[in-house]
Amino acid sequence: MEREKLKSRLGFILLSAGCAIGIGNVWKFPYIAGQGGGGAFVLFYLLFLVILGLPIMTMEFAVGRASRKSPVRAYQALEKPGQKWHIHGYLTLVGCYLLMMFYTTVAGWMLHYFYMTAAGKLAGLDADQVAGKFTEMLADPGVMTFWMVFVVALGVFVCAKGLQNGLERVTKVMMIALLVIMVVLAVNSLFMPGAKEGLSFFLVPDFKRMEEVGVVNTLVSAMNQAFFTLSLGIGAMSIFGSYIDKEHSLLGESVRIVILDTFVAITAGLIIFPACFTYGVDQTSGPSLIFITLPNIFANMALGRLWGSLFFLFMAFAALSTVLAVFENIICCGMELTGCSRKKSSLVNLVLITALSLPCVLGYNLWAWDGFAVFGGAVLDFEDFLVSNLFLPLGSLVYLLFCVTRYGWGWDNYKKEVNTGKGLKMHDWMRGYLTYVLPVIVLFIFAFGIYDKFFA
Numbered sequence: 001m002e003r004e005k006l007k008s009r010l011g012f013i014l015l016s017a018g019c020a021i022g023i024g025n026v027w028k029f030p031y032i033a034g035q036g037g038g039g040a041f042v043l044f045y046l047l048f049l050v051i052l053g054l055p056i057m058t059m060e061f062a063v064g065r066a067s068r069k070s071p072v073r074a075y076q077a078l079e080k081p082g083q084k085w086h087i088h089g090y091l092t093l094v095g096c097y098l099l100m101m102f103y104t105t106v107a108g109w110m111l112h113y114f115y116m117t118a119a120g121k122l123a124g125l126d127a128d129q130v131a132g133k134f135t136e137m138l139a140d141p142g143v144m145t146f147w148m149v150f151v152v153a154l155g156v157f158v159c160a161k162g163l164q165n166g167l168e169r170v171t172k173v174m175m176i177a178l179l180v181i182m183v184v185l186a187v188n189s190l191f192m193p194g195a196k197e198g199l200s201f202f203l204v205p206d207f208k209r210m211e212e213v214g215v216v217n218t219l220v221s222a223m224n225q226a227f228f229t230l231s232l233g234i235g236a237m238s239i240f241g242s243y244i245d246k247e248h249s250l251l252g253e254s255v256r257i258v259i260l261d262t263f264v265a266i267t268a269g270l271i272i273f274p275a276c277f278t279y280g281v282d283q284t285s286g287p288s289l290i291f292i293t294l295p296n297i298f299a300n301m302a303l304g305r306l307w308g309s310l311f312f313l314f315m316a317f318a319a320l321s322t323v324l325a326v327f328e329n330i331i332c333c334g335m336e337l338t339g340c341s342r343k344k345s346s347l348v349n350l351v352l353i354t355a356l357s358l359p360c361v362l363g364y365n366l367w368a369w370d371g372f373a374v375f376g377g378a379v380l381d382f383e384d385f386l387v388s389n390l391f392l393p394l395g396s397l398v399y400l401l402f403c404v405t406r407y408g409w410g411w412d413n414y415k416k417e418v419n420t421g422k423g424l425k426m427h428d429w430m431r432g433y434l435t436y437v438l439p440v441i442v443l444f445i446f447a448f449g450i451y452d453k454f455f456a
Helices: 007-034 039-067 071-077 086-118 127-139 142-161 165-192 194-202 207-213 214-228 250-278 288-300 305-339 342-362 369-374 379-404 411-419 428-454
Strands: none
Touching: 007 039, 007 086, 007 165, 007 194, 007 214, 007 250, 007 305, 007 428, 039 071, 039 194, 039 214, 039 250, 039 411, 039 428, 071 086, 086 127, 086 142, 086 305, 127 142, 127 288, 127 369, 142 214, 142 305, 165 250, 165 288, 165 305, 165 369, 165 411, 194 214, 194 250, 194 288, 194 379, 207 214, 207 369, 214 305, 214 411, 214 428, 250 288, 288 305, 288 369, 288 379, 305 342, 342 379, 369 411, 379 411, 411 428
């Protein structure tokens, strides 16, 4: 069967960027940047993005484009006879399922808050009542299940329509809408009374604030965020590499995707911080900023229902862009493993992902258990730990070693693939860093994540 292809270069960039952006980037980045010294954190984040995330992204794309296979079969097409790199192909599929086991629930939260804000259900509530709405949602398995199933059904329906007619067409519209909404929200925030203080807090380097948190802690946070923001290591990027032609070099395309991802992260801060300073609320309150603090702000500002609805629509689009990208990966892997049609793989995964997502939903109410306290308190936190602390860093390390060592695909094959087409090129002088330094950095990120979770 002939390999499907994306219709346009724009589709590839928007799909890949949509997968990378996700909700972690738009709620986590501003809050970590605020804690870590504003512009000081942002500068280090950009540096680590270039030296960490960018090269590994090119490797995932190269493996996908050279093999023309889904991640579960890509290694088999490229590895030498008798090698076992393909075992990681199956683990990428496990990682994608694990990610969707909790991501579908969080995407449902965004849609639920969009509905509540647009319907005026948060209007006129005081701070305690707004906070109570989040607790109320988590405690209601019916509401949580409804939105989770809605997200799964929507994602599967789009992917079942086909690569060009479903996924690419919908993602283009959704991502362009997301960017337009973000710009509108950011412009609105810039006219708020607290805009000057908010922008200063976010973008002006404050090394004193950085020292209060700890310079090493801030650097490690910037390194982690730069590494995890691109969703590398579970084949989510590799699948899109397998759908593109060879007209453009993969380093140049990766740079464009990283720029778009960074634009969204920075713009999220431009939206959030002026509002926080205008209404005098804590700028570093983490996830509660999204579901408690900001809804409070929207409930009390002029045209708050409009701005709040647009904000949660943008958050929903950010979540759904990742859901669609990872669903495509899962469905394509299913097609290649079983030889079934796209529609059959979609239908099977509709049932499978819904069933696998239920523990996350019920982990906040019917299946709540204190045993998950070490991971953060709920099933979601345990699943997030497995993906973020194990599958992403170790998976990225496998892609890295496969591409640069003679025991895998090898530097020459990787360089030839990544440099095919017009655009920025990889050079031999980069080989030493990618072979000997970058693997050590990735191992450090993995080890520090385990240490921070269990021993810090």
